[in-house]
Amino acid sequence: MENVANVTATEVSGGLTQELRRGVVVLAVLSQLDEPQYGYSLVQKLTEKGFPIEAGTLYPLFRRLEKQGLLEGSWDTNESRPRKYYKLSPMGNEVYGQLCEEWKQMVGSISDLIQREEGEKDGDN
DSSP states (O other), rough: OOGGOOOOOOHHHHHHHHHHHHHHHHHHHHHSSSSEEHHHHHHHHHHHOOOOOOHHHHHHHHHHHHHHHSSEEEEOOSSOOOSEEEEEEEHHHHHHHHHHHHHHHHOOOHHHHHHHHHHHHTTOO
């Protein structure tokens, strides 16, 4: 099969990886907000845990999740630079739990599909 418009598998894979990450970034962010975090601290925390995120992605997400009622924001003006801290709201905690259950079901289903596919490739129909 020929490459369409000279696009490589690596380029296509990179784009699809970005789509996968976009789909789980909310879950990754919510998972770390049981304790208040400000933007830069969360960027560092997620990066340390193997899920790097750019501030330009995180801050708009904070605002959207706060507007949806999933996060509570509060300003700390005791430091030289005021920082806005975010944590899960009660509804955010509930939604996070629901998303975790959905994620576990999806991971199980995809794992089954991948294993089945790998078995068929190995001739284990």
